Amino acid sequence: MSTPENTGPGPDPLTPVLTRRWTAERSWTLESYEELDGYQALRTALAAHPDQLITLVKDSGLRGRGGAGFPTGMKWSFIPQGSSGPGAKPKYLVINADEGEPGTCKDIPTMMADPHSLIEGCIITSYAIRANFCAIYVRGEALHPIRRLRAAVAEAYAKGYLGTDILGSGFDLDIVVHAGAGAYICGEETALLDSLEGRRGQPRLKPPFPATAGLYASPTVVNNVETIASVPAIVAGGSAWFREMGSEKSPGPKIYSVSGHVVRPGQYEAPMGITLRRLLELAGGMKDGIPLKFWTPGGSSTPMFTAEHLDVPLDFEGAAGAGSMLGTTAVQVFNETVSVPWAVMKWTEFYKHESCGKCTPCREGTYWLEQILERMVHGEGTASDIETMLDICDNILGRSFCALGDGATSPITSGIKYFRQEFLDLVAQQPVVARPQQLADMERAERTISTSLSGASA
Amino acid sequence: MTLPEGNPETNSAVAAAPAERQWSAQPHPSPVSPTFDEITRRRAKEIIARYPVARSALLPLLHLVQSVEGFVSQDGIRFCAETLELTTAEVSAVATFYTMYKRTPCGEHLVSVCTNTLCAALGGDAIYERLKAKLGIGHEETVGEPGTTGSLTLEHAECLAACDLAPVIQVNYEYYDNQSVASAEALVDALRRGEKPPPTRGAPLTDLRTVELELAGFTDDPVAAAAAVAGPSAAVETLRGVQLAAERGWVAPAMPAEHPALPPLPEK
Numbered sequence: 001m002s003t004p005e006n007t008g009p010g011p012d013p014l015t016p017v018l019t020r021r022w023t024a025e026r027s028w029t030l031e032s033y034e035e036l037d038g039y040q041a042l043r044t045a046l047a048a049h050p051d052q053l054i055t056l057v058k059d060s061g062l063r064g065r066g067g068a069g070f071p072t073g074m075k076w077s078f079i080p081q082g083s084s085g086p087g088a089k090p091k092y093l094v095i096n097a098d099e100g101e102p103g104t105c106k107d108i109p110t111m112m113a114d115p116h117s118l119i120e121g122c123i124i125t126s127y128a129i130r131a132n133f134c135a136i137y138v139r140g141e142a143l144h145p146i147r148r149l150r151a152a153v154a155e156a157y158a159k160g161y162l163g164t165d166i167l168g169s170g171f172d173l174d175i176v177v178h179a180g181a182g183a184y185i186c187g188e189e190t191a192l193l194d195s196l197e198g199r200r201g202q203p204r205l206k207p208p209f210p211a212t213a214g215l216y217a218s219p220t221v222v223n224n225v226e227t228i229a230s231v232p233a234i235v236a237g238g239s240a241w242f243r244e245m246g247s248e249k250s251p252g253p254k255i256y257s258v259s260g261h262v263v264r265p266g267q268y269e270a271p272m273g274i275t276l277r278r279l280l281e282l283a284g285g286m287k288d289g290i291p292l293k294f295w296t297p298g299g300s301s302t303p304m305f306t307a308e309h310l311d312v313p314l315d316f317e318g319a320a321g322a323g324s325m326l327g328t329t330a331v332q333v334f335n336e337t338v339s340v341p342w343a344v345m346k347w348t349e350f351y352k353h354e355s356c357g358k359c360t361p362c363r364e365g366t367y368w369l370e371q372i373l374e375r376m377v378h379g380e381g382t383a384s385d386i387e388t389m390l391d392i393c394d395n396i397l398g399r400s401f402c403a404l405g406d407g408a409t410s411p412i413t414s415g416i417k418y419f420r421q422e423f424l425d426l427v428a429q430q431p432v433v434a435r436p437q438q439l440a441d442m443e444r445a446e447r448t449i450s451t452s453l454s455g456a457s458a
Numbered sequence: 459m460t461l462p463e464g465n466p467e468t469n470s471a472v473a474a475a476p477a478e479r480q481w482s483a484q485p486h487p488s489p490v491s492p493t494f495d496e497i498t499r500r501r502a503k504e505i506i507a508r509y510p511v512a513r514s515a516l517l518p519l520l521h522l523v524q525s526v527e528g529f530v531s532q533d534g535i536r537f538c539a540e541t542l543e544l545t546t547a548e549v550s551a552v553a554t555f556y557t558m559y560k561r562t563p564c565g566e567h568l569v570s571v572c573t574n575t576l577c578a579a580l581g582g583d584a585i586y587e588r589l590k591a592k593l594g595i596g597h598e599e600t601v602g603e604p605g606t607t608g609s610l611t612l613e614h615a616e617c618l619a620a621c622d623l624a625p626v627i628q629v630n631y632e633y634y635d636n637q638s639v640a641s642a643e644a645l646v647d648a649l650r651r652g653e654k655p656p657p658t659r660g661a662p663l664t665d666l667r668t669v670e671l672e673l674a675g676f677t678d679d680p681v682a683a684a685a686a687v688a689g690p691s692a693a694v695e696t697l698r699g700v701q702l703a704a705e706r707g708w709v710a711p712a713m714p715a716e717h718p719a720l721p722p723l724p725e726k
Contacts, residue, residue: 012708019700020710022692044717052720059721090510102574102617112659112691133510140521140558140673141570141618143631144660144691147672151687176508179673181517182557184616198516198542200555216511238718244711253710255699259621260576266622266698282702300575332576332621346575350616356555 011245011271013278017233017253018226019269022113028148030155033116039161041235045124046169053128057231060239061251066096066224067298067327069250069316078211079129079219086212092220093126093134094196095228098180098187100139101299102350103330106255107225109267111138111145114229115152119175121228123161124235126173129221133174137192140180149177184354188402189222191356202358203402226255246272250315260295260333261287273315276305279331290335294418298327300347301407303414324414340419341426344411345373351408362405365396369412381427386416494537498526501676502541512542516552518674520559525671528605529560565600565609566665567649570628571642574617582625585642586614592643607652622695630669632660635693659693661686
């Protein structure tokens with residue numbers, strides 16, 4: 001395999017910005033962070049007008065790193081400002097650190113290795129949107145990141161970066177590191193807000209959007225860890241510097257988490273738009289030389305890709321153009337030893353477990369999809385199962401309350417799209433298994449259907 | 459079409475209304491409260507003080523309850539309800555929604571095996587099956603007398619966000635990365651003997667209750683807490699990208715020497 005070289009005039013193949021401090025001695029401490037230019041961007045930001053910061057982030061083209069890719073500066077500008085009407089309410093910043101999308105493992109190392117970059121980003125962002133309270137909602141299982149964040153918050157308070165009258169600016173901010181309790185759905189921003197309010201984490205109907213009625217029904221910005229950790233670098237480097245990496249519509253660096261059947265899985269920070277071919281070269285190629293079969297560009301909720309997508313640029317437009325989504329750039333690589341129906345079954349078990357139960361299409365749909373797939377994988381599939389699953393997916397996609405339901409259909413529809421024959425072969429090679437109970441059910445169902453609904457009992 | 463007279467209730471031969479029952483109010487303070495001592499009550503107040511609205515304290519309060527009881531009992535639910543002036547139904551609804559709140563007494567340690575797709579494909583399923591057979595327990599079941607040394611609760615977990623280190627196990631939410639069936643067996647053997655093997659990433663192993671107290675935001679031992687923060691975090695995998703870039707001399711474009719001027723204020 002050839003060594004990847006930087007040939008063109010563009011940036012280097014890897015551009016550590018968010019990860020640049022990770023190898024420093026005791027990188028999580030304030031001392032280490034300040035030695036590497038930490039909290040300098042904060043001083044620049046506090047000397048500016050908040051609206052200038054919003055414009056800066058807009059100009060930089062930074063897009064949300066939590067999966068949806070919404071322009072960050074625009075999100076901030078939606079927060080109503082002013083001394084009367086909705087602008088008079090308190091504003092809040094909430095950090096979504098509920099990392100749990102299968103394959104995604106970028107925020108947890110970020111919070112462990114460099115918690116101060118997130119905290120500095122939180123202070124700058126809160127100042128820009130005029131928030132005086134910020135909550136970092138970390139998934140409960142991420143204990144070590146919670147520890148590091150809390151220690152970092154305490155250091156920042158002691159140094160005067162948090163609390164009242166920060167660095168003499170007159171700006172006050174409190175940060176709370178809030179531990180979740182194990183619910184994937186809380187990564188959905190409105191479910192996260194409900195959870196943070198001490199309720200079951202179930203999504204809210206939108207509109208109203210969090211920008212107008214978020215935490216405690218007040219204007220709220222909800223942003224991902226990687227998004228906010230990018231902010232200090234943008235203040236320090238400027239929007240033009242940020243745009244030297246990535247593409248026009250998807251600028252900046254991004255942490256690609258490469259996992260699965262590769263020689264060297266790990267975190268690779270590259271300009272947006274890198275291809276899997278390049279990532280595989282960096283990660284040492286496929287493990288044991290077994291060929292690639294399928295992969296996800298950004299977690300299990302993004303439709304899977306195959307070997308024919310090796311050269312798809314992994315930015316928001318590139319992934320969408322090829323029929324998937326960029327998601328969280330959680331690149332999970334599977335080789336030819338892995339059965340697609342099995343993998344799809346495992347993912348579906350996950351969605352069924354994590355469906356919050358609020359809306360019927362997702363709650364019932366994932367329940368039945370899981371049973372069909374388990375039946376199929378355990379040797380009792382039927383020829384009509386594939387169409388039944390596609391039909392159920394069609395009834396979930398776009399009809400569920402939030403993106404969890406949509407995401408649940410992604411592995412199934414994309415798996416069938418690229419590997420329909422594997423599903424058919426799996427069903428075909430299965431011996432016909434007698435299922436007396438189900439056959440009796442079917443007969444009963446047929447009798448019921450043939451009964452005319454005349455109003456009289458049959 | 460003619461409709462029958464009356465309605466099903468009035469036409470019914472027996473009265474459909476349930477017998478009236480008298481409900482007595484809970485004595486105040488309720489008799490269960492002594493489970494939660496003065497220090498726990500003070501901590502509960504501290505948690506509430508962190509938030510602009512008291513109810514936001516419910517999730518950390520439930521972690522606090524688990525640190526006292528080892529699980530969330532009906533007493534624990536009543537404690538949260540009393541503290542936040544909620545109904546027990548409101549608290550139950552929350553406690554039963556989240557995976558990390560356990561409703562039956564747990565072991566000294568909680569062993570969580572990731573069996574999501576990627577970990578499973580790399581050996582997580584085999585690890586979980588082996589541990590189940592070895593310990594003779596299933597999901598959220600406990601071997602040993604709950605709370606005693608060497609007792610442990612097993613569970614299969616959804617993605618633990620360490621996919622580059624698959625397959626992973628967590629013990630009390632500390633990471634044990636790159637596991638195999640053999641290493642997982644050795645791990646639970648050691649735990650059963652009362653040993654505390656160090657995690658690959660995280661703090662020196664304690665027990666589930668101590669960790670739940672930490673999640674609620676407290677620690678009994680400041681020296682141990684400082685050591686916990688310094689526990690290892692950077693696995694080889696975590697640093698691969700940065701180190702490869704350093705080896706090859708790859709860097710991000712240079713930032714300007716001075717912070718560039720911010721854009722002018724937008725005109726209204």
